[in-house]
Amino acid sequence: MHPISTLELAQWDTPLESTPAAEATLELERGKVLFMPRLAFALSQSESRFLSPDWLEGSAKNVSFDPRTDKIAHTSASAGDRVALAAMMSRFAQQARRLITNVCPHYGDDLSPGLTSFRPVQTSGRMTSPKKDDTRVHIDAFASRPNQGRRILRVFSNVNPRGEPRIWEIGETFDAMADRFAPRIARQAPGSAWLLEKLHITKGRRSAYDHVMLRLHDTAKLDVGYQRATVKTRFEFPAQSTWMVFTDRVMHAALAGQFLLEQTFYLPVAAMLDERYSPLRILEDIYQRQLA
Ligand SMILES: O=C(O)CCC(=O)C(=O)O
Ligand SMILES: [Fe+2]
Structure with missing residues (x-):
């Protein structure tokens, strides 16, 4: 099974018919990346000034924004720049929300927004610890934000102005891992x-x-032999494209690329079309005990 499924959507605001929406939602739940090659997040002329790592504070790798409080963090921007950068990220958060509402109408209000992130640094060649190294295939799990079984669904837009793709690898299935x-x-x-x-x-x-x-x-990232040998599918997300994926289920790695916007959402397992596909239920099956 190829891990990428393509959706020819060109607008953030267009609801899918109910059958294709249910199909797309199930594909996501079963572990596909939903790739929208024609869906771009447009920056205004003046916002294009933000396409530089200079707006990061210190050694941060992304600017973050909280759509619930409108607070922006980890940026060197001040005064009017700070307001404009927050506005750009807020608009992305809202469009990502509309996109999910249109593609996964079934989730409705059960979906809650997490943080928005803007990543203006080149992903390849960054020095990090092995555990933080996202060029190694992994599932997402947040050390400081326990989610008690809730799903992590993320929307990504490549906003690279020079036509450079974001290059990912998709690893084996969650079940196999x-x-x-x-x-x-x-x-x-x-x-x-x-x-x-x-x-x-x-x-x-x-x-x-x-x-x-x-x-x-951690175990998958630290196992060098596994990282080398595991079967991976390489995929290039072109500039001006968007994709969404349950990153707590899909093994993924980001090899290269610069300038990305990302919005995280959380979803209770009970809100899924089929909760048997959740990491929670799969792991409970393996361990034969309740985990959350
Ligand atoms: O920056 C990216 O392209 C994805 C990195 C990653 O693994 C993640 O955000 O979960
Ligand atoms: Fe990740």
Whole structure:
């Protein structure tokens, strides 16, 4: 099965008919990347000044924006620039929301927005720790934001002004990856979730599910032999294209590319068309116990 499914959508605002919408939603849930080659996020003439790593603060790799509070962070921009950059990211957050509402109408209000991110640095050749190295295939799991089984659905737009693609690799299926690594994962130490929350290392309680997902993320990234040998499909997302994917299920790596906007959404497992495809239910099947 090829991991990419193409949707010929050219507008952020056009609802799909109910049958193609349900089909697209199921493809996403089953682990495909939904690629919209004709859907571009347009920057205004004056916004194109933001296409530079200079707007990052310190060693941050992305500017972040919270659509619930309109707060922008990790940027060197001040005064009017800061307001304009926040407005651009806010518009992306809103369009991403409309896109999901149109492609996955079934999710409705169960979908809640997470952070918006703007990534103006070149992905290849960045020095990071192995665990933070997104050029290694992985599923997403957030160390400081436990999600207790909720799905992570993300919308990405390549806004590169020089026509450069964002190059990804898609790895093996979640089921295969989990069968391989889950048996090696030690149980969460008793009291550790309580302590992490108490020390404000996590925002909320790290569930058994979060523990396993983090360990799967780390174990896959740190296994050099696995990274070398695992079957990957390389895909280039062209400039001015958009894609969406459940990144907690699809093994992915970002090899190269510069200038990306990304919006994260969270979805309760119960809101899915078929929750058997959730990492939560797949892992509960493997471990034969409740994880969240
Ligand atoms: O920056 C990208 O293209 C994707 C990086 C990644 O792995 C992620 O955002 O989860
Ligand atoms: Fe990722």
